[in-house]
Amino acid sequence: MAGRDSTSDDRTPEASGPPSRRRVLRLAGGGLALAALTTGTVGCDEDAVEVEEPANAGGDAPKGGGEGSGDGGGAGAGAGEKGQAPKPLWTKPTSAETYGDNDELVAAGGVVIASGSPLAALDAATGGQKWSLPGGAIPGAPLLLSEDTLYLASSDYDGSVIGYAPASGKETWRSRLGKEYRQPRPIAVDEEQVYVVAEILEKDGSSKTNVVAALNSTTGRIAWKEQRDVGTEQNGIHAAVRGRHLVYTDFKKNLTVRDTASGGQVWTHKTTKTNYGFFTVHQDLVIVPQGNVLQAFNLADGKEKWSLEASDTALFREPAALEDVLYVADSARTMWAVDPSTGKQLWKSEALADAGLQVPRQYVKAGDTLYGATDLDKQGGIIAIDARTGAVRWTFNDRTGDYHAWLVATDGKHVFALHGKKLHALAV
Numbered sequence: 001m002a003g004r005d006s007t008s009d010d011r012t013p014e015a016s017g018p019p020s021r022r023r024v025l026r027l028a029g030g031g032l033a034l035a036a037l038t039t040g041t042v043g044c045d046e047d048a049v050e051v052e053e054p055a056n057a058g059g060d061a062p063k064g065g066g067e068g069s070g071d072g073g074g075a076g077a078g079a080g081e082k083g084q085a086p087k088p089l090w091t092k093p094t095s096a097e098t099y100g101d102n103d104e105l106v107a108a109g110g111v112v113i114a115s116g117s118p119l120a121a122l123d124a125a126t127g128g129q130k131w132s133l134p135g136g137a138i139p140g141a142p143l144l145l146s147e148d149t150l151y152l153a154s155s156d157y158d159g160s161v162i163g164y165a166p167a168s169g170k171e172t173w174r175s176r177l178g179k180e181y182r183q184p185r186p187i188a189v190d191e192e193q194v195y196v197v198a199e200i201l202e203k204d205g206s207s208k209t210n211v212v213a214a215l216n217s218t219t220g221r222i223a224w225k226e227q228r229d230v231g232t233e234q235n236g237i238h239a240a241v242r243g244r245h246l247v248y249t250d251f252k253k254n255l256t257v258r259d260t261a262s263g264g265q266v267w268t269h270k271t272t273k274t275n276y277g278f279f280t281v282h283q284d285l286v287i288v289p290q291g292n293v294l295q296a297f298n299l300a301d302g303k304e305k306w307s308l309e310a311s312d313t314a315l316f317r318e319p320a321a322l323e324d325v326l327y328v329a330d331s332a333r334t335m336w337a338v339d340p341s342t343g344k345q346l347w348k349s350e351a352l353a354d355a356g357l358q359v360p361r362q363y364v365k366a367g368d369t370l371y372g373a374t375d376l377d378k379q380g381g382i383i384a385i386d387a388r389t390g391a392v393r394w395t396f397n398d399r400t401g402d403y404h405a406w407l408v409a410t411d412g413k414h415v416f417a418l419h420g421k422k423l424h425a426l427a428v
Contacts, residue, residue, distance in 0.1 A: 085384070085394040088424040089414065090127035095120060095136065096421050100375075100405035102318075102362045103142035105418045107411040108150070109167030112425070114407075114418050115143055117155070121169055124411055127425060131169030140235060144186040144194075146217070149173060151186040151194055161186055161196055161215065175220030177213060184213075187239035188246060192216065193223055193260065195246055197234045200227065210234040212248075214263060224263035240281040245299040247286050249277040255288060257299055267302035282321040282340035289316035294328060296343060306343030310334070320363040325387070327370060329359045335390045349390025357383055357395065364410040366428040369393065371415050373408035381406055382417045382426070398422055 095116035098104040104115035110130075111121035117136025120129055135155030137143060144151040149172060154160035161184055163173030177184050177198055184198035193214040199207035210232060213225035232250065239248035245266065246258045257266045272290050279288045285296045285305055294308040294316050310316055314332035321327075326340040333353035337346040352359060358380030360372025370387040374380030381397030402420030409416045415426040 085382075085396040086426050089125075089427055091398075091422060091424045092122060092127045094122075094418070094421050094423045096418060096423070097137075097139050098404060098407060098418065099140055100361075100407075101140075101142065102407065103144065104137075105407040105409045105416060106143045106145050106150070106166075107409045107414070107416055108145055109148075109165065110411075111166055112409065112411070112414075112416045112423070113143060113150070113166070114423055115139075115141075119152075121166065122423065124414055124416075124425070127423075130167075133164075133169060138183075138185070141185045142187070144189055146189045146191075146194075149189075149217070151189060153183065153185045157183065159184060159198075161194065163194075163217075173217065173220060175215045175222075177211075177215075177222065177225070181211060182207060183234070185234070185237075187212075187237050187248060188241040189217065190241045190260065192218075195239065195241065195260075197228075197237055199234055212246075212258070212263070214246075214260065226258070226263040226265075236277065238277045238279065240279075240286075242281050242284070242299060247279070247281060247299065249279065251277050255279065255286065255297075257286070257302070266300070269297065269302055278318040280319045280321045280326065280340075282324075282326065285340065287319055287321065287326060287340060289319055289328065291315055292330070294319065294338075294343075296340070308336070308338060308343050308345070317359055318361045322363060322365040322370070327363050327387075329372075331359065333357070333359055335385065337387075337390065347388075347390050349385075351385070351390055351392045352383070355379075355392050355395075357392065360385075361405065362408055364408050364415070366410045366412055366415060369428070371408050371410065373406040373417070375405045376403050381419070382408055382415070396424070396426065398424065 094114045095118055096114040097116045106113050110124050112124050113121045115137040118132045118134050119136040120132040123130050138153045141153045149163040150166045151163050154162055159176050161175050162171055165172050180201055181198040182201050184196045186194055186196050188195040194217050195214050197210055197212050200209045200211055201207055209227055209230050211225050211227050214223040216223050237248050237250040244260050246260050249255050254268050254270055256268045259266055279286055284299050286299055287296045292310045292314055296305045298305055310330040314330040316328055316330050319328040321340045326338040329335045335349040335352055356379050358374035358377040360374050362373040364371050368387050370385040372383045381395055383395050384393040398419055404420040407418040413428055415428055417424040
């Protein structure tokens with residue numbers, strides 16, 4: 001289905017009731033004022049750092065192992081005794097300003113960085129500060145990592161996109177689209193190009209349209225730029241790049257794929273439910289949650305490769321393809337592991353529901369453990385899940401009552417958990 005960026009809006013509802021506070025914050029992620037949203041939220045106890053045991057902790061592994069082989073849970077890697085969560089290796093206050101997006105906490109080059117101002121890089125092993133940038137990160141803009149570069153929108157709002165070495169914080173690259181564009185934000189990166197979206201300025205300083213462009217990651221020169229339709233959004237974009245295909249969505253009722261060499265649009269699909277723009281990419285497929293259906297489309301032509309259905313009353317949440325396995329939960333708190341190439345179910349677990357836990361909305365993997373980060377919830381936080389069976393191993397929660405969503409990242413040696421302005425490091 002060839003087409004243009006759509007301007008129609010279809011924002012996926014929660015399983016029941018109004019959108020969560022995190023959802024509202026994400027929709028405001030373009031830098032809008034948040035004072036009205038935070039009024040009346042639960043106050044934070046800045047000194048409280050506690051470890052929460054699983055709902056039925058006390059020696060036994062949490063109930064609800066997945067359908068498949070394995071040890072059914074237990075104390076896995078990095079866990080404390082008797083299946084309890086590990087105590088943090090360190091906990092540090094941060095200047096974090098997050099909106100719940102998954103790219104606001106990153107780990108690379110021996111440091112962990114949370115989006116904020118100033119932007120501080122902490123030593124992964126000790127939590128000591130390695131470097132900081134006074135201007136910090138623009139609220140709502142991603143921390144975009146390539147193999148060896150951290151790309152940020154300039155906090156000077158001068159139209160620049162800047163690359164830094166994660167380990168040292170030194171500037172290594174800079175590019176500008178031009179004076180006729182405003183607030184360029186990086187959305188994706190590959191080995192050759194950095195992809196950005198920016199507002200196109202009118203003569204009176206207003207903006208009605210935006211542009212998607214590719215910048216050469218060596219020279220900073222503009223490789224191509226394409227104007228998007230009137231009414232499309234430059235904020236809240238989720239994007240990924242694979243080979244010749246740049247794929248993105250921006251809370252709209254469509255998914256768009258462009259050719260990375262020319263910028264030309266390859267196809268756009270109208271979607272019924274895009275789960276606030278979240279999708280995942282595996283090899284030559286883009287996988288999109290749409291209500292109670294999970295669909296996989298070929299990046300080359302937009303044709304459906306496979307689909308998977310949950311129960312009629314359950315909505316698929318944010319998916320993640322990690323090490324050739326697709327992990328996704330639905331609003332009924334059922335956890336799925338799927339072969340992303342074929343859609344074949346590998347296991348299905350009711351462990352989250354059995355333990356009374358919240359559904360994760362972000363995942364990372366280290367060893368045979370899947371770490372999921374949830375929204376604000378007393379029975380949420382960071383949930384360690386056996387990646388082979390879906391059994392819950394332990395949960396970690398700082399019990400601050402902070403209204404922010406949890407974020408999680410890993411460098412393979414540590415799991416980093418960000419909650420509001422507290423950053424915790426857990427052993428893998």
